Amino acid sequence: MNHRRIAIIDNSVLANLMDSQQMDLLEKLRIVFQNIFIPERVKDEFLNVSDSYIEQRQRFIDTVGFDRGFFRLCNTYEPIVLGMLKTQKGVDEGEAEAIAQAEKRQISLLLIDDKPCKKYIEEKYHHLTCLGTLSLIAILDLLELLETREKNLKKHYDNTPFKQGTLMEAYMDASKFLGIPLKKKVSFNKSKMTWR
């Protein structure tokens, strides 16, 4: 029986990992998740970039299909739910589709970095769990799947700067997700940004 979870990914996380040249992390997520779904609108946002980014992104999307592979496109939603979500403050079109598709597919995990949208989900969709890029790095670290932990954190920091407290929160979220109790001291040590 497969106990790995299914998640829906937002453009913020996908673009963060891609732009910080951490494609290897996307590959490693196969060990953590059964499938990761990319909503149609997220795909469009992901590919709506300047020429310098498009080649790598298009190459990635060309490997993704609706019915094959670990990463899959998805386009199923209730139009009424999607329509309502599109009107909500702090939720863009890609995020609206990600939430609507999570609802339709009964998926409870969203991979998202956007703070306003995360806040909206926490307030309105209590059954949905949000994990950001930093939490994904922390999950892979706690599972001892990162050979170059500091390098990965540095790359992410260079692309999207964060504070020590945010990194600590990410480790707490990761430990909760994995069901691995994490001692405060360990969590604190892991959050030290000596590599900066």
Place this chain on the structure above:
Amino acid sequence: MNQSSPICVYICDLIQIMSKNITLFITYNPNNGDEQTLAVRLHTIGVANGLRMFLPDRFNSKRVLDIETKRRIDESDYFVLFSFTSKLSPIIDSEISYAWERFKDKSKIIIIYNARESKSLKSVSDNCTEIYFDPNTENIELVIHKIMTAVSRKEEKPKRTKELQEALLALLGIGLGLVVLNELSKE
């Protein structure tokens, strides 16, 4: 590609009509990776240029036509299929049958076959726009011209029809170009 070629002109037309409300339903055979990749690429290009694009919703079943797919077909101005295989999925047949029932102008159902494969649709393709295209030998501009001739037969509101056709032909031109590139990469 020559900048002044009709294909480039069509692409420019596509960009110019960004604000027009044109909807295309693009479908693919679920068992064919090339068809699916092409449909997804055309979807992306269409959306990026302001077109309203739909792909089928096959989450619930790969055999039974979903109510959401029906809604998407109902809201579309054109139905497009690039059919590269002789083994056609039953769901494609259902989608075309539904579109055939719903579209007043059947020529707006456009099916582009790979001429090297045998014809894969047996059911309701009468009066649809069926084009045979050999990516290895045929000129894309001629194929576009064939499509244009076929979809221009029945004009109700000439001005809007022209805008729709320009957008559609631009996108189909890109689609045909991608098919040729795919064939070249296989050689």
